Amino acid sequence: MAESVSLTHATRRPNLKDHGRDALRTLFAERGWPAYRADQVAAWLYQQDVEDLDAMTNLPQPIREALVAEFDTRALEVVETQRSVDGTQKLLLGARDGARIEAVLIPEERRNTLCVSTQVGCPLTCDFCATGALGFTRNLSTAEIVDQVLHARRHMEPGGSLTNLVFMGMGEPLLNLPAVSEAIRILTDPKAFALAPRRVTVSTAGVLPQIGPLLEVAPIHLAVSLHATTDEVRDVLVPLNKRFPIAELLATLREEPRIHRRRPVFFEYTLMKGVNDSVADAKRLPGLLRGIPSKVNVIPMNPHDDAPYEPPSAEVVDRFTAALHEGGVRVTLRRDRGRDIDAACGQLANRQAAGNA
Ligand code: SF4
Structure with a gap:
């Protein structure tokens, strides 16, 4: 299904959705308007889903x-939507400068999760990831992150609501922390989008200096893309490991006071045949994670053209998860959704996304 893009490239005014409510109040105070007017605008934008400033009666x-003379309220338009046989929807979204990004809506029995992007492409070039293969174009603005969520809400099935948000789409969120932080403030503000912070997960490849500042924003969940148990292997899969190796990454998490039992770290472990799926890996992992409240999400690799990796057999996957269980690790096996529309983790790489900005 294709939808037209009506954003003009000519006007580029500041966007009201770049501002959380505190920043909006400051902006209004500078113009001599009372703070509650900013709250009213936030309620229109995020609760009533009204973007037309003239309609804010x-x-x-x-x-x-x-406001009409000075600000925009819309940052992205839906260019195309694709629906998987399993109900997963992928939204291709266009920005004012022509950049294209993707967001994925995953309906499940008891929840509806949206996977949002934070950058156009990604600079981290993880070896198994299609987004990394695109290269990096630019960071997304707060308004562009928030607009993915608002568009997704409009694409929900009747009666459904968006219950969970994961920052796991295109890009490394912690390399765009100011915009990501402000988006989290808007999305978890009870007087704005009003999602509970515990429903929000931010995933990082391990940009260590930004983990503390991220966790200061709100009591959200942290996910860490681990994918290996030795530096030798992780240096290849996640090249950021050369800067922040496994021991340093795990020590930072172990010492982070905001991580406690009620909010375990989710370690993402993409299983790749013959690379990181050995019994030795499975036996090493519990020791590495000791002292960190954690859960391991095991995800068999999604094969795609940009990476030379394959998923292990079902037997090897079972052997790996069983060995983790035996080692006392809480483990979930995640089967990716939306494979038929390339919407699975690590596959977000619309060819229009890079180089268009
Ligand atoms: S896995 Fe994440 S951090 Fe690594 S290249 Fe892909 S999008 Fe970037």
Whole structure:
């Protein structure tokens, strides 16, 4: 299904969705308007889903006119949507500068999760990831991150609601922390989008200096893309490991006071045949994670053209997860959704996404 893009490339004004409510209040105070007017705008944008400033009928006309003259409220348009046989929907979204990004909506029995992007492409070049193979174009703005969520909400089945948000799409969120932080503030603000922080997970390949500042923003969940038990293997799969090796990464998490039992770290472990799927790996992992409240998500590799890796056999996957169980690790086996539309983890790489900005 294709939808037209109506954003003009000519006007580039500041966007109100770049501002959390505190920043919005400051912006309004600078113009001599009371703080509660900022709260009213936030309620229109995120609770009523109204982007037309002229339709914000409880604002005085002069404020509406001033806002219309100075600000935009929309950052992204839906270019195309694809639906998988399993109900997963992939949204291809276009920005004002022509950049393309993807967001994936995953319906499950008791929850609806949206996977959002934070960058156009990604600079980290993880060896198994299609987004990494695109290279890096630019960071997304707060408004562009928030707009993915608002568009997804409009694509929900009737009666459904968006219950969970994972920052696991295109890009490394912690290399775009200011925009990601402000988006989290908007999305978890009870007077804005009002998602509970425990419903939000931010995934990182391990940008260590930014983990503490991220966890200061809100009590969200942290996911870490581990994918290996030795530096030798992780240096290849996740080249950031050369800068922040496994021992340093895990020591940082172990010493991070905001990580405690109620909010375990989710370690993502993509299983690749003959690379990181040995019994020795499975036996090493529990020792590495000792002292960190954690859960391991085992994800058999999604084969794609940009990477030379394959999933192990079902037997090897079972042997690996069983060995983790025996080692006392909480483990879940995740079968990726939306494979038929290339919407699975590590496959977000719309060819229009890079180089268009
Ligand atoms: S796995 Fe994540 S951090 Fe690594 S290249 Fe892909 S998008 Fe970037």
